[in-house]
Amino acid sequence: MQLQDSTSFPERDDTHSRSWPFWSATLRVLLLLGMLTWWLSVLARVTTNVPSSVDAPSLLRPGVTQLPDSRVEFVGDWVVQTIGTESFVATRVAGDRLRFEFVGTELGIVVRAGPDAGSISVRIREGTRNDSASREVSTVLNLERSSARVETLTLGKSLAPGVHVAEIRNEDSAELALAAIIVHGRPGIWWAWLPPLGLGLLGLGASLHAWWNALVTALGWWKLGTES
Known part of the structure; x- marks a missing residue:
């Protein structure tokens, strides 16, 4: 005679095992949506809409601008000097300055340094001239050297993308001779993202x-x- 085993085991509920991958995938989707939302908000701040050359022709844009240039405002007694193949805009009066607006993230100049040169002060305002809430960066550079030579100097870098106002001032009764203004744009434009x-x-x-x-x-x- 055979005995029939009537013992029955309850069927295992695999609801939890089926639902856990669903909640894990849901969490990943929500995290990615949150990251993309934050990313787009940051992208909007670092890629400021820059006016076109037609709307704002007075802006210096990324590249090399040889001086003199009509977009650069010279205040004081400035003269144009030509030495060989190079041209400079120069002054020897303390307090003379030049101002201009540019769009980019880095600013530099090509200047003649030497024993006749002195100190200059540089102010860069992040924003237009009418923007009262803009941040200002200032520095003082000494151009005096033992021998005369042409140098490329960086005046400001890692600036916020957008329009900025720069002023370069001759602090001493020494020579300040500028050949060009260099503007870089990093990051370039929105396609970099x-x-x-x-x-x-x-x-x-x-x-x-x-x-x-x-x-x-x-x-x-x-x-x-x-x-x-």
Whole structure:
């Protein structure tokens, strides 16, 4: 005689095992959405809309601007000097200055340094002349050297992208001779952010695909489809 084992074990509830991948995928999607939202808010601040050359023709843009230039305002007794193939705008009066507006993130000058040169002060205001809430960067440079030579000096870098106002002032009764103004734009324009933004969107798409698969598995739709 055979004995029939009537002992029955309760069926294991795998609801938790099915729902955990769904909630994990949901969390990844929410985190990626939050990161992309923050990223776009930062992107809007660091890629300021810059006026076009038609709307603002007086702005110095990235590149080398040879002096004199009509977009640069000279205040004081300035003269044009030509030495060989190089041209300079020079003064020997303390307090003489030049002002200009530029768009970029770094500013430099080509200047003649030497025993006849002295100190200059540089002020860069991040924002237009009418922007009272703008931040100002100032520095003093000594151009006196043992021998005369032409140097390229950096006046400001890591500036916020946008329009800025710069003023260069001759502090001594020594010679200040400028040949050119150099403006750099880093980061350049908004397309520089497209690769990381594209990768973020691809990651979001992959996370949404994983989330959908986890949802189908958690609801048992895939299992019902295979049984039918």
